[in-house]
Amino acid sequence: xSDVPADLxxxxxxxxxxxxxxxxxxxxxTDHAQEALGDIVFVxxxxxxxxxxxxxxxxxxxxxxxxxxxxxxLAGEVIESNALxxxxxxxxxxxxxxxxWIFRIAPNDMTALxxxxxxxxxxxxxxxxx
Amino acid sequence: xxxxxxxxxxxxxxxxxxxxxGGWDMPLHYxxxxxxxxxxxxxxxxxxxxxxxxxxxxxxxxLPFLRHLLANDAAKLTAPGKALYACMLDPQGGVxxxxxxxxxxxxxxxxxxxxxxxxxxxxxxxxxxxGRQVEIRSRDDLAxxxxxxxxxxNRVESLLPEDLRAPAMQAxxxxxxxxxxxxxxxxxxxxxxxxxxxxPSADAAALWRALVAADVRPCGLGARDTLRLEAGMNLxxxxxxxxxxxxxxxxxxxxxxxxxxxxxxxxxxxxxRRDHPERRDFVGLLLTGRGVLRPHQSVLADGRVVGEVTSGxxxxxxxxxxxxxxxxxxxxxxxxxxxxxxxxxxxxxKPPFVRNGQVLIDL
Numbered sequence: 472x473s474d475v476p477a478d479l480x481x482x483x484x485x486x487x488x489x490x491x492x493x494x495x496x497x498x499x500x501t502d503h504a505q506e507a508l509g510d511i512v513f514v515x516x517x518x519x520x521x522x523x524x525x526x527x528x529x530x531x532x533x534x535x536x537x538x539x540x541x542x543x544x545l546a547g548e549v550i551e552s553n554a555l556x557x558x559x560x561x562x563x564x565x566x567x568x569x570x571x572w573i574f575r576i577a578p579n580d581m582t583a584l585x586x587x588x589x590x591x592x593x594x595x596x597x598x599x600x601x
Numbered sequence: 602x603x604x605x606x607x608x609x610x611x612x613x614x615x616x617x618x619x620x621x622x623g624g625w626d627m628p629l630h631y632x633x634x635x636x637x638x639x640x641x642x643x644x645x646x647x648x649x650x651x652x653x654x655x656x657x658x659x660x661x662x663x664l665p666f667l668r669h670l671l672a673n674d675a676a677k678l679t680a681p682g683k684a685l686y687a688c689m690l691d692p693q694g695g696v697x698x699x700x701x702x703x704x705x706x707x708x709x710x711x712x713x714x715x716x717x718x719x720x721x722x723x724x725x726x727x728x729x730x731x732g733r734q735v736e737i738r739s740r741d742d743l744a745x746x747x748x749x750x751x752x753x754x755n756r757v758e759s760l761l762p763e764d765l766r767a768p769a770m771q772a773x774x775x776x777x778x779x780x781x782x783x784x785x786x787x788x789x790x791x792x793x794x795x796x797x798x799x800x801p802s803a804d805a806a807a808l809w810r811a812l813v814a815a816d817v818r819p820c821g822l823g824a825r826d827t828l829r830l831e832a833g834m835n836l837x838x839x840x841x842x843x844x845x846x847x848x849x850x851x852x853x854x855x856x857x858x859x860x861x862x863x864x865x866x867x868x869x870x871x872x873x874r875r876d877h878p879e880r881r882d883f884v885g886l887l888l889t890g891r892g893v894l895r896p897h898q899s900v901l902a903d904g905r906v907v908g909e910v911t912s913g914x915x916x917x918x919x920x921x922x923x924x925x926x927x928x929x930x931x932x933x934x935x936x937x938x939x940x941x942x943x944x945x946x947x948x949x950x951k952p953p954f955v956r957n958g959q960v961l962i963d964l
Contacts, residue, residue: 535635538893
């Protein structure tokens, strides 16, 4: 059974979202997603300063198997991307919720965060898939 | 649900991720595809290839039949046990399948064909065998385990039936030895030394478990694909098929043009293709920019599309992305590949990329 931390928010497309408490959120992909993708060998991270819409494809994670788009969960500005992934894409496999984070966003509307899935709802998404 | 090999429950027990492949449910990996790849390059790994199909071809007309059926010449096989890689073509010069043909003795041959094409292949063989004294028998009663890597020989030896040990260890590369219903070919699809062992399905799980106990790492189709890509080996359905013939897929070396009077199926079409303006070169690509090469990406040179990636992926040995591509003759070595709309720089290189653990191209 994959790890679904209770303090995060989630999307149906398997991103996790952490509220940093300072008007920003951090985004990555879930343990379930990294396991399904297999060994990750390349990550294309978004440029700092990029304005993204909710559900806009803004990063790409490539595993040995295939390329997968990563979607912005909320509209806003990309304020930082995880440059460590350029050299260590496998961090997403090894530490999906910590060292394997992908980008941070300053959302236009922080209240939209509450509209995303909570851990229980995401767990249901995973169970329905398997 | 797809077909299951006699080793399916072993894969489940080992926690394999199972995927559909050529009509079969097969292991993609058992945890980490990259670690499995390294195990084969550095020590020993094994693959359940029971989905592939041995086909026995026997009878007084077996040799003339095979010399007509295959673009490579079965008459090259004179030493018992010797193997030959060959394409089976249609009259238009398209590839029905690629296969390994083993010579077992006078009038006795064994072909091993791909899983997804086996029924089509056998139907084609039967249609071509009409009026000839040749028997074609599908051996779906056999399982097959490929043990590959520099340590494969050592770890396999004591697990073979006793009377097969010495002949198998003495077999040269691309030779086979057999005893009763066991058949051991020193062949493979990884670019490493090793064996492909065909054996009765009922014996397969015991051998698999003994190999696990001998520290041979179970490997899935994922590692099999990256190993064969590094080794410069084509994959049917991706690098060649009924629409892309051997001359456009880097398989010209498998066509035996001599003797000229040998009339094999597809010969006329191939002869016309040799100087055809649409014929493409089949090359290796090393991605020098960032990203991963994938099938169907466009190859760019001088600002236009000059070819297409046929097989591509991440090479665990090189830690770079590599590919095969079909390109216009004369494409410059420094080219680019369109990855999600952006040109990423690449270089044409000559496969294989890796053989016997050694990197064979300049990075």
